[in-house]
Amino acid sequence: MAAGVVVAVLLVLMAAIVALYVIRGRTANWPPPNWIFAACDVGQGDALVLAAGPAEAVVIDTGPDPAKADHCLTVLGIHKVPLLVLTHFHADHVDGVPGVLKGRTVTEIETTNDPDPPRGVSEVTAWARTAGIPTTVATVGEHRRFGPVSWDVLWPDPNVSPSTPPEPARKSHRRGRRQARASPRGGGEEGSGPNNSSVVLQVTVSTRDGPVRLLLTGDIEPPSQAAILAAHPDLAADVLKVPHHGSAHQDPDLFAAVHPRVAVISVGKGNTYGHPAPRTIQLVSGTGARVFRTDDDGQVVVFGTAARLRVATRRG
Numbered sequence: 001m002a003a004g005v006v007v008a009v010l011l012v013l014m015a016a017i018v019a020l021y022v023i024r025g026r027t028a029n030w031p032p033p034n035w036i037f038a039a040c041d042v043g044q045g046d047a048l049v050l051a052a053g054p055a056e057a058v059v060i061d062t063g064p065d066p067a068k069a070d071h072c073l074t075v076l077g078i079h080k081v082p083l084l085v086l087t088h089f090h091a092d093h094v095d096g097v098p099g100v101l102k103g104r105t106v107t108e109i110e111t112t113n114d115p116d117p118p119r120g121v122s123e124v125t126a127w128a129r130t131a132g133i134p135t136t137v138a139t140v141g142e143h144r145r146f147g148p149v150s151w152d153v154l155w156p157d158p159n160v161s162p163s164t165p166p167e168p169a170r171k172s173h174r175r176g177r178r179q180a181r182a183s184p185r186g187g188g189e190e191g192s193g194p195n196n197s198s199v200v201l202q203v204t205v206s207t208r209d210g211p212v213r214l215l216l217t218g219d220i221e222p223p224s225q226a227a228i229l230a231a232h233p234d235l236a237a238d239v240l241k242v243p244h245h246g247s248a249h250q251d252p253d254l255f256a257a258v259h260p261r262v263a264v265i266s267v268g269k270g271n272t273y274g275h276p277a278p279r280t281i282q283l284v285s286g287t288g289a290r291v292f293r294t295d296d297d298g299q300v301v302v303f304g305t306a307a308r309l310r311v312a313t314r315r316g
């Protein structure tokens, strides 16, 4: 097998007594058998993959770089994408779309209801039209299934404004009300409307010995985090995609409610936003989660079963 493939394996043996084993070495098999979820190493951005069948996956976001998105899906062996979800239209989530489309059958693209920034919307519209792929809008309450993967759309909710979350107001809310700094392409700033309109998915994957739950959060900030938590008190999940690349601005109540076993931060090394923030890493680690980050670990893959959940990482 090619050099540079490094695997760390996390075994979560029992719900009550959690034993952690980290093994580093080389593996001839990628992706690992019975893989469930992957966070691609795409630099500063998100590109997430849910295994939906042989050579088939639901993809959530594409990162900023088509070549990196294509490489990630190639090493995972993905040829068919029944659904590509774009959580919002910032470049670090949509500019890799051509890499996902390259040589693959993509059946549908689903997006947020917030058409901002316009450049991202027009790019996605043009790519979809050229490829003949229908686009739809994610609707809160929507439930879908592909193979072993099913999910509910929790956000955005057009009936709830993220800038005015329901009472009681949460202590972290004020931190999320900062004015957005001008960066219409990258989307790394705080207080961003598009960030707070990210599509959020509560995912369940059927495994041999039970369901594995994942919460995929796009770039939501404290206002949306509080609103989602108010509407969905049961957010418990085995795997959390940490919101907004591990930004400092997070609602601690969300992490407490999710209480993940595994937390994944998708982030680029040396980014100018200060992602991930040390206090966010501490916050999520404090829930008992093992934290993986794509800038240090490379591609992060969750595999195994509910009772024996494992994580493997691969660089290159």
Ligand SMILES: [Zn+2]
Pocket (backbone or CB within 6 Å): 045, 046, 090, 092, 093, 186, 187, 188, 219, 244, 245
């Ligand atoms: Zn982002």
